[in-house]
Amino acid sequence: MNASKYTSVPRSSHRHSPAALRLILPVLALLISVAAAIADTPRKITPVTPRAPGAPAPAQADPNARPTTLREDHDAQGNVIFIDTVTGMEWIDTTINNKPTGMIYPKYYTITAGVNIWDPVMRILGQDYGIGEVWGEFSFYNRYNPVVAVGLGQASLTPDGKNYTYRSPMAPYFKLGANYNILYNSNPRYQVHVGLRYGFTPFSYSVPDATLGPGYWDETEQISIPSQKSTAGYLELVAGLRVDIAKGFSLGWDVIYHTILHESNAAYGKPIYIPGYGKRGTTFSGSFSLSYTFALPHKSDPPEQPDTQPLQ
Numbered sequence: 001m002n003a004s005k006y007t008s009v010p011r012s013s014h015r016h017s018p019a020a021l022r023l024i025l026p027v028l029a030l031l032i033s034v035a036a037a038i039a040d041t042p043r044k045i046t047p048v049t050p051r052a053p054g055a056p057a058p059a060q061a062d063p064n065a066r067p068t069t070l071r072e073d074h075d076a077q078g079n080v081i082f083i084d085t086v087t088g089m090e091w092i093d094t095t096i097n098n099k100p101t102g103m104i105y106p107k108y109y110t111i112t113a114g115v116n117i118w119d120p121v122m123r124i125l126g127q128d129y130g131i132g133e134v135w136g137e138f139s140f141y142n143r144y145n146p147v148v149a150v151g152l153g154q155a156s157l158t159p160d161g162k163n164y165t166y167r168s169p170m171a172p173y174f175k176l177g178a179n180y181n182i183l184y185n186s187n188p189r190y191q192v193h194v195g196l197r198y199g200f201t202p203f204s205y206s207v208p209d210a211t212l213g214p215g216y217w218d219e220t221e222q223i224s225i226p227s228q229k230s231t232a233g234y235l236e237l238v239a240g241l242r243v244d245i246a247k248g249f250s251l252g253w254d255v256i257y258h259t260i261l262h263e264s265n266a267a268y269g270k271p272i273y274i275p276g277y278g279k280r281g282t283t284f285s286g287s288f289s290l291s292y293t294f295a296l297p298h299k300s301d302p303p304e305q306p307d308t309q310p311l312q
Helices: 017-038 118-124
Strands: 071-075 080-085 091-093 110-115 132-140 142-155 166-181 190-213 221-246 249-263 285-296
Touching: 110 142, 110 249, 118 132, 118 285, 132 166, 132 285, 142 190, 166 221, 190 249
Parallel strands: none
Antiparallel strands: 071 080, 080 091, 110 132, 110 285, 132 142, 142 166, 166 190, 190 221, 221 249, 249 285
16 A cells, blocks of 8 residues: 555644643642732731630620510500500500409508598589588409498579579588499509599588569569478489509599489479589589508518509
């Protein structure tokens, strides 16, 4: 075979040309220098002071901590209530499965004595009947509060447009009933109550100087109604509140709806004024009392709650 008939093809070579080597070697040298510099750079170590033996561990932030603007309270059913002191919003803590809460205050809790100064104040303002009243209240569980009251009534009034004066000398009256404190498991220094009273009074009245006329001939006649003895019983429905103003001293306000239940027969007409009730024909009255509360001794105090402390 003639070798000259074939073209010689050069074999592939893996060796780099001198020009390529001149480019690669400086790059490798640069990378090696950078790596060596990084390896020689000293590491920065933050020193840690060891805790002394027996020293407490540093305080950790509580992830469940309550915001400082929240205040915890309890309602009359014993539910936990959160109150935002900034916005005033409040809501019940539904994460707690509350069991029905009984009454947290002792059975025999307090005795309160008070004076109703409504009539004296109203007489200063022009009212022409009434004298005053004192009352006492016994508290069971800070919830059920029987009440007894004793007062004096008197009247000397001339009806508008009339020409006579109705007189009723000083006479006693008595009231017996009870209040129900709606906030019985809350702070006892604040009370919102509704109540019921039965009042009774024996009294007398007269009209000594009535003038009749003038008649057909323009004549007038003077008559008088002698003293009449009478009794009356009436019912009162009460709604009010009481607020502690100093240690043991409170102010109380009541709105009273009243109605006459029974009274004696009257030969000369029904009395205009009834002690403890007021003028006939009025539906509403009021009371304004200053009182002092005595804490009774008991074995244990109720469980402490925010803003719910026993009277001392």
